[in-house]
Amino acid sequence: MLIQEEIEFLDSYGYLNLGQLLTLEQVTQINNRLAQLLESEGENAGHELAQSKYIRHPKEEGADRLADLVNKGPIFDIFYTHPRVLAGIEAVLGQHYKLSSLNYRAAKPGKGHQKLHVDWKNTVVDGAYQVCNSIWLLDDFTQSNGSTRIVPKTHKLNRLPDQAMADPNAKHPDEIRIIGPAGSVFIFNSHVWHGVPPT
Numbered sequence: 001m002l003i004q005e006e007i008e009f010l011d012s013y014g015y016l017n018l019g020q021l022l023t024l025e026q027v028t029q030i031n032n033r034l035a036q037l038l039e040s041e042g043e044n045a046g047h048e049l050a051q052s053k054y055i056r057h058p059k060e061e062g063a064d065r066l067a068d069l070v071n072k073g074p075i076f077d078i079f080y081t082h083p084r085v086l087a088g089i090e091a092v093l094g095q096h097y098k099l100s101s102l103n104y105r106a107a108k109p110g111k112g113h114q115k116l117h118v119d120w121k122n123t124v125v126d127g128a129y130q131v132c133n134s135i136w137l138l139d140d141f142t143q144s145n146g147s148t149r150i151v152p153k154t155h156k157l158n159r160l161p162d163q164a165m166a167d168p169n170a171k172h173p174d175e176i177r178i179i180g181p182a183g184s185v186f187i188f189n190s191h192v193w194h195g196v197p198p199t
């Protein structure tokens, strides 16, 4: 489901653009369901994140969040069953892995800034990666609308942004943005430095 060049790119750079895996009709249906959930969950939206044993996210003023989407409708099944996504995850983690969580995050205009970070508590040695993300673009990600930033190749550095940078909130000279039309999907190794730029 991934060609050799894609596997090699993911290994070298720490991310991979899988292309548009959702039609615009699917994107609209998914966004409609997310809007319903945001409305019905109100102040409680995303509360499961605070309960998770693995990821503890405080409530964020600058971003809308929903969590536990695995249990909130079959429309979300594609996010963790698409064969190209599973092939990307397997390329990073090997054959034995499990789903940790399926969440929604939408930075509000001008907000949602995150310092460069990784989604694991420490560095890993010899490519023994512990976590891998897929990120599904539910609107167009552009250079200027709060798209995710990543610093390619940093998953192999054996240093965390907090250790290596004077200010992990600052722009990194090698950072790139994940950009693409709605419906696009990226895999990124969660040990690659990533975050959301100041806007």
Ligand SMILES: O=C(O)CCC(=O)C(=O)O
Pocket (backbone or CB within 6 Å): 105, 114, 119, 147, 148, 149, 194, 195, 196
């Ligand atoms: O929303 C994004 O673009 C990145 C989110 C992220 O890295 C996180 O919540 O750990």
